[in-house]
Amino acid sequence: MATHLLRRVLGSRSSQILSATNPNPNSALTVARAYSVDTTPIRATLFPGDGIGPEIAESVKKVFTEADVHIDWEEHYVGTEVDPRTQSFLTWESLESVRRNKIGLKGPMATPIGKGHRSLNLTLRKELNLYANVRPCYSLPGYKTRYDNVDLVTIRENTEGEYSGLEHQVVRGVVESLKIITRQASLRVAEYAFHYAKAHGRERVSAIHKANIMQKTDGLFLKVFLFLMIKYRLLDCKSMLPCINFGLVYLQCCREVAEKYPEIKYEEVVIDNCCMMLVKNPALFDVLVMPNLYGDIISDLCAGLIGGLGLTPSCNIGEGGIALAEAVHGSAPDIAGKNMANPTALLLSAVTMLRHLELHDKADRIQDAILKTIAEGKYRTADLGGSSTTTDFTKAICDHL
Amino acid sequence: MKLADGLFLESCQEVTTKYPSIKYNEIIGDNCCMKLVSKPEQFDVMVTPNLYGNLVANTAAGIAGGTGVLPGGNVGAEHAVFEQGDSAGNVGKDKIMEQKKANPVALLFSSALMLRHLQFPSFADRLESAVKSVILEGKSRTKDLGGDSTTQEVVDAAIANLD
Numbered sequence: 001m002a003t004h005l006l007r008r009v010l011g012s013r014s015s016q017i018l019s020a021t022n023p024n025p026n027s028a029l030t031v032a033r034a035y036s037v038d039t040t041p042i043r044a045t046l047f048p049g050d051g052i053g054p055e056i057a058e059s060v061k062k063v064f065t066e067a068d069v070h071i072d073w074e075e076h077y078v079g080t081e082v083d084p085r086t087q088s089f090l091t092w093e094s095l096e097s098v099r100r101n102k103i104g105l106k107g108p109m110a111t112p113i114g115k116g117h118r119s120l121n122l123t124l125r126k127e128l129n130l131y132a133n134v135r136p137c138y139s140l141p142g143y144k145t146r147y148d149n150v151d152l153v154t155i156r157e158n159t160e161g162e163y164s165g166l167e168h169q170v171v172r173g174v175v176e177s178l179k180i181i182t183r184q185a186s187l188r189v190a191e192y193a194f195h196y197a198k199a200h201g202r203e204r205v206s207a208i209h210k211a212n213i214m215q216k217t218d219g220l221f222l223k224v225f226l227f228l229m230i231k232y233r234l235l236d237c238k239s240m241l242p243c244i245n246f247g248l249v250y251l252q253c254c255r256e257v258a259e260k261y262p263e264i265k266y267e268e269v270v271i272d273n274c275c276m277m278l279v280k281n282p283a284l285f286d287v288l289v290m291p292n293l294y295g296d297i298i299s300d301l302c303a304g305l306i307g308g309l310g311l312t313p314s315c316n317i318g319e320g321g322i323a324l325a326e327a328v329h330g331s332a333p334d335i336a337g338k339n340m341a342n343p344t345a346l347l348l349s350a351v352t353m354l355r356h357l358e359l360h361d362k363a364d365r366i367q368d369a370i371l372k373t374i375a376e377g378k379y380r381t382a383d384l385g386g387s388s389t390t391t392d393f394t395k396a397i398c399d400h401l
Numbered sequence: 402m403k404l405a406d407g408l409f410l411e412s413c414q415e416v417t418t419k420y421p422s423i424k425y426n427e428i429i430g431d432n433c434c435m436k437l438v439s440k441p442e443q444f445d446v447m448v449t450p451n452l453y454g455n456l457v458a459n460t461a462a463g464i465a466g467g468t469g470v471l472p473g474g475n476v477g478a479e480h481a482v483f484e485q486g487d488s489a490g491n492v493g494k495d496k497i498m499e500q501k502k503a504n505p506v507a508l509l510f511s512s513a514l515m516l517r518h519l520q521f522p523s524f525a526d527r528l529e530s531a532v533k534s535v536i537l538e539g540k541s542r543t544k545d546l547g548g549d550s551t552t553q554e555v556v557d558a559a560i561a562n563l564d
Binding site: 145146147162163167168169173175176177210271272273275276277278279280293294296297298299300301303304305307308309 | 402403404405407408430431432434435436437438439452453455456458459460462463464467468487
């Protein structure tokens, strides 16, 4: 129990632990590692969701049991009535469960029609303060798309930007929409990006923006990156490389800092360049950090590069170290209950959940089993061009563990 | 962005009623980019607001071959200015300028667009097929297309191919 708490505390504050203020960062982590032999089960909230959700959630549970990952799943479903405490179909108890466990997995949820309630995703995002959406995108060996060499991570700021919901009609036929960028939100997502890059051994962090046009909003987003670049330099993290394109005001600062580290390449990336480079040569990117709108578009674009939303894992990071992994595809009501669904996205999302918990060995085992099964090609669900059932595919993964 | 993009969609829907023979559909920006990279052939003409247009045009350009080959034009109520389709990454490269190895294909195609706009379709066709056969042959290609020719060589080859 104590070790469990220790891991949780370290999990949410590891960015501070990794900073220079802690005299023995390594020893703190090895203590956590030594105790991370899974004897105490971890409690996690599970939202199986609608449509194919329950079937693929079953797959995850089966694979985890086979892989000896001790997780106590607290299952919650979307209600049939609007809960007045949350103004949505998600109950207060469900949200409390995630807040308590700090870790969750969510299947696809159908959007209920009607008014008088918030959308499910909006509820989760606001109530749990989910500020970063992380999607690791890597080409699946054996599943051919036009791009074979994708290995990048998109980190999208998820609370503000163009999606602040502030629009108004000035006069008939003229609408204004406000884009809000705050120092606090930019700092938060940027800190997470660098922390993620360091924790997962990535070499570059690229900030995507259009600060040449939106000089104040995107310019602020980038200024935060300069600040963090300096901060991490002081920690001697030479592997941290932001590729930054500044609004004219900050260009000089960036080049000056880059000059002090000649072994690191200096690159400038604007959103339109980013799109072009992504479709011509996705291997150019490592970790991308973006404000809300660009992040929305780019993360879906990257999902398209590797084969679509049915194969893409995703994880939402909230304040206080909360991580809610989710499958971003739809609930596919037309194949629900027919044992045809592809559980890959939810499984890979569950793997990102394990990595957030720093159970890297288990995560690697499960991920390798999934990739091997897909690469072999013998068991593939209908959407990948095969004819296996969900249960056969799951069994094949368990066999590969 | 319900009000802003909603207004854009409303306007498109109004115009669509005047062209019943042309199919019309709407697609959300992120879904669009995802489909573009997996199956671009499903799209024909795409009309977008300013920012999305920038992203979609550059994505489409990257898929089709890059900024070096794609034409573009800017059309107004009274004037039209034609230039290469997207300038991402292809402007101000001093090294290319010095070695005279810039790719002229984009601007050549853009001038063909201009000829069409001026209603000289036969000239436009001749220019386009000449440039296309140069690219198809593969002998005169600048660096961004995988070859090593200079600008002048590509242009000479295009002239030679004019019929």
